[in-house]
Amino acid sequence: MTLSTTPRSTVKRGKKRAVTERAALHAVLDAGLVCHLAVVVDGAPVVLPTGYGRDGDTLYLHGSTGARTLREAGAGVPVSVAVTLLDGVVYARSVFDHSMNYRCAVVHGVAVPVLEVDAKAHALRVLTEHLSPGSWDYARQPSPRELAATAVLALDLAEASVKIRTGPPSDEDAVASSGVWAGVLPVRTIYGAPEPCPLLAEGTAVPEHVSGRR
Amino acid sequence: MTLSTTPRSTVKRGKKRAVTERAALHAVLDAGLVCHLAVVVDGAPVVLPTGYGRDGDTLYLHGSTGARTLREAGAGVPVSVAVTLLDGVVYARSVFDHSMNYRCAVVHGVAVPVLEVDAKAHALRVLTEHLSPGSWDYARQPSPRELAATAVLALDLAEASVKIRTGPPSDEDAVASSGVWAGVLPVRTIYGAPEPCPLLAEGTAVPEHVSGRR
Numbered sequence: 370m371t372l373s374t375t376p377r378s379t380v381k382r383g384k385k386r387a388v389t390e391r392a393a394l395h396a397v398l399d400a401g402l403v404c405h406l407a408v409v410v411d412g413a414p415v416v417l418p419t420g421y422g423r424d425g426d427t428l429y430l431h432g433s434t435g436a437r438t439l440r441e442a443g444a445g446v447p448v449s450v451a452v453t454l455l456d457g458v459v460y461a462r463s464v465f466d467h468s469m470n471y472r473c474a475v476v477h478g479v480a481v482p483v484l485e486v487d488a489k490a491h492a493l494r495v496l497t498e499h500l501s502p503g504s505w506d507y508a509r510q511p512s513p514r515e516l517a518a519t520a521v522l523a524l525d526l527a528e529a530s531v532k533i534r535t536g537p538p539s540d541e542d543a544v545a546s547s548g549v550w551a552g553v554l555p556v557r558t559i560y561g562a563p564e565p566c567p568l569l570a571e572g573t574a575v576p577e578h579v580s581g582r583r
Numbered sequence: 584m585t586l587s588t589t590p591r592s593t594v595k596r597g598k599k600r601a602v603t604e605r606a607a608l609h610a611v612l613d614a615g616l617v618c619h620l621a622v623v624v625d626g627a628p629v630v631l632p633t634g635y636g637r638d639g640d641t642l643y644l645h646g647s648t649g650a651r652t653l654r655e656a657g658a659g660v661p662v663s664v665a666v667t668l669l670d671g672v673v674y675a676r677s678v679f680d681h682s683m684n685y686r687c688a689v690v691h692g693v694a695v696p697v698l699e700v701d702a703k704a705h706a707l708r709v710l711t712e713h714l715s716p717g718s719w720d721y722a723r724q725p726s727p728r729e730l731a732a733t734a735v736l737a738l739d740l741a742e743a744s745v746k747i748r749t750g751p752p753s754d755e756d757a758v759a760s761s762g763v764w765a766g767v768l769p770v771r772t773i774y775g776a777p778e779p780c781p782l783l784a785e786g787t788a789v790p791e792h793v794s795g796r797r
């Protein structure tokens with residue numbers, strides 16, 4: 370299944386980096402942890418980082434019911450969401466051809482508040498399992514009061530684009546400037562050793578869904 | 584020096600995470616490599632990742648002169664730019680108190696195109712030295728044609744906010760649920776081993792500004 374080709378989701382710059390497979394969209398969204406949500410507030414754009422989760426072709430966002438940006442984003446207005454993964458710094462023979470290797474998904478649409486209790490609990494499960502796989506069944510699940518204090522938005526992935534850059538520099542000076550090093554410095558995101566909460570009872574074991582996370 | 588407190592740059596949610604030192608803003612911007620730029624196009628927000636660089640209280644953004652979003656962003660309209668660094672996944676005893684440790688800077692303003700040749704070259708030096716410190720003096724610097732093909736925007740850092748979360752979970756269940764592990768799984772971004780361009784002449788040494796980058 371291929372991605373939509375509405376005017377604003379059709380990649381115009383760097384077409385060779387555009388990827389039109391829906392599976393690629395899912396893969397980029399599943400690989401990230403933080404998205405950037407943009408919404409128009411009082412005529413000006415506001416962009417903020419937030420957590421997210423994906424279920425099929427629905428992207429869930431959440432936050433406090435008191436957060437104005439989230440409230441604005443759920444008021445039937447257009448929003449834009451980007452998830453970007455940086456994979457490398459591309460060093461070329463020329464400054465001009467320096468670049469980054471990355472994977473980026475951008476979604477456009479109208480976010481819909483998830484209000485019904487079962488649907489909201491499902492969305493929070495999806496969000497939790499994206500941020501911290503294994504936590505939904507391990508930790509205490511949300512109380513009715515906590516559910517009510519959480520605003521959840523659902524955004525359809527119908528209108529989206531994906532751009533991916535991989536590989537060595539595309540360098541016009543490749544032959545001319547022999548002796549100048551060029552290549553890619555990979556950028557990787559890794560997890561460190563778990564840091565227990567200071568209030569934890571002595572000897573509380575780190576569960577496998579935390580210690581085994583890669 | 585403290586950050587501005589215009590209505591939209593005043594942190595309302597999570598005030599305890601707001602940081603009002605200008606040095607903190609600079610530190611977050613200097614630590615990131617990718618920003619997310621939001622601009623309003625045809626009434627809808629568009630958010631895209633892009634490289635950036637900082638010189639004092641000026642943030643530079645750049646891209647191809649053909650890129651529509653960048654052109655729109657330089658047309659005297661309000662823009663919003665966010666730089667987010669993810670530092671950890673916060674596991675709490677309750678799903679509700681799960682969180683992330685992060686540093687985030689958000690800048691609001693009107694971006695101004697940098698057109699004058701010397702000013703543009705300076706901005707590109709700042710951008711290059713942010714993406715790849717050492718490359719400006721090592722690689723071939725931009726030709727007049729390359730300068731002309733690059734659009735550069737300058738955004739004043741006057742109106743900005745910083746939010747930082749660090750430390751263990753803030754967990755209402757801290758005492759009640761003994762036996763449930765809670766803590767932080769640190770997230771770190773590291774550089775891998777440099778991958779030489781396949782077209783490189785045999786034996787070309789990796790320069791120290793690449794091999795020594797941390």
